[in-house]
Amino acid sequence: MDFNGxxxxxxxxxxxxxxxxxxxxxxxxxxxxxxxxxxxVGSVSEIVPLTTEExxxxxxxxxxxxxxxxxKKSTTxxxxxxxxxxxxxxxxxxxxxxxxxxxxxxxxxxFKGALGAVVLVDTRRLExxxxxxxxxxxxxxPFVIALNLFPDAHNHPVEEVREALAISxxxxxxxxxxxxxxxxxxxxxxxxxxxxxxxxxxxxxR
Amino acid sequence: xxxxxxxxxxxxxxxxYILTQGxxxxxxxxxxxxxxxxxxxxxxxxxxxxxEHDAILRWCRDPLSVAExxxxxxxxxxxxxxxxxxxxxxxxxxxxxxxAGTGDHGPDLALLEEVLSxxxxx
Numbered sequence: 116m117d118f119n120g121x122x123x124x125x126x127x128x129x130x131x132x133x134x135x136x137x138x139x140x141x142x143x144x145x146x147x148x149x150x151x152x153x154x155x156v157g158s159v160s161e162i163v164p165l166t167t168e169e170x171x172x173x174x175x176x177x178x179x180x181x182x183x184x185x186x187k188k189s190t191t192x193x194x195x196x197x198x199x200x201x202x203x204x205x206x207x208x209x210x211x212x213x214x215x216x217x218x219x220x221x222x223x224x225x226f227k228g229a230l231g232a233v234v235l236v237d238t239r240r241l242e243x244x245x246x247x248x249x250x251x252x253x254x255x256x257p258f259v260i261a262l263n264l265f266p267d268a269h270n271h272p273v274e275e276v277r278e279a280l281a282i283s284x285x286x287x288x289x290x291x292x293x294x295x296x297x298x299x300x301x302x303x304x305x306x307x308x309x310x311x312x313x314x315x316x317x318x319x320x321r
Numbered sequence: 322x323x324x325x326x327x328x329x330x331x332x333x334x335x336x337x338y339i340l341t342q343g344x345x346x347x348x349x350x351x352x353x354x355x356x357x358x359x360x361x362x363x364x365x366x367x368x369x370x371x372x373e374h375d376a377i378l379r380w381c382r383d384p385l386s387v388a389e390x391x392x393x394x395x396x397x398x399x400x401x402x403x404x405x406x407x408x409x410x411x412x413x414x415x416x417x418x419x420x421a422g423t424g425d426h427g428p429d430l431a432l433l434e435e436v437l438s439x440x441x442x443x
Contacts, residue, residue: 199443202438
């Protein structure tokens with residue numbers, strides 16, 4: 116890794132500075148390898164998407180997990196992210212999760228405190244997002260499924276995908292073009308609406 | 322390029338060891354640091370401040386997330402957590418955790434509404 120971090124001029128660009136009283140919320144973008152997570156983060160972010168890293172060492176994983184990679188002293192796992200200022204006091208951070216779900220534990224419970232998650236699905240390779248969907252259900256993170264419509268993808272009817280991926284009827288499935296800012300924004304809107312509806316339903320007396 | 326700082330010629334892990342004085346996990350408060358936690362400086366760097374602490378204080382004159390700090394400073398999350406913890410423990414920075422969708426009193430509908438209207442304005 117390039118390690119000249121402290122030699123760079125250490126001043127953020129003023130135009131990008133957050134207001135003094137700002138608070139943050141976070142939303143995760145999950146999905147299999149190559150489903151467009153980084154693309155989506157980049158298309159809605161107001162800053163050039165950044166990458167933060169975590170170094171996996173023997174101390175973090177325990178010795179057993181390193182069997183077979185004994186010659187490797189450390190592994191770097193990356194998290195791509197972007198930022199959207201929602202108003203003068205509230206900023207949304209959007210994190211694209213690492214494709215290897217087994218590394219999610221590295222960031223202090225990556226999904227803890229997240230409003231919810233978008234799970235991107237490539238309809239040509241539905242199976243690549245299975246694991247991410249399972250994890251969302253296990254962690255009880257509210258999520259929506261976004262079918263990223265790649266140019267050469269067949270147009271699968273949404274209900275067919277729901278059945279194939281065993282998605283509960285309560286979980287919305289939307290289509291999107293992750294390269295498009297408005298389309299990606301609409302996925303986030305669908306997610307927040309879904310979280311709101313869930314919350315309202317939970318508040319209603321049974 | 323400026324004069325190399327202490328340890329900058331060392332490969333990654335050895336350099337991290339020196340930066341954190343051998344600590345691999347933060348103490349107390351910072352153990353809850355999230356990638357979306359905003360860090361805000363509460364003081365200016367003083368003479369003799371460790372260069373990495375100094376850099377964090379400069380970057381955080383305006384609120385900045387732990388993830389952005391890590392990206393700008395080229396430091397992995399666990400190492401940065403240790404350094405931020407030092408500053409938290411001495412009151413030189415303030416940490417604001419991300420607001421969760423559900424709090425102790427159930428879902429935060431006002432927050433969700435605020436997020437929604439912000440997105441709709443994009």
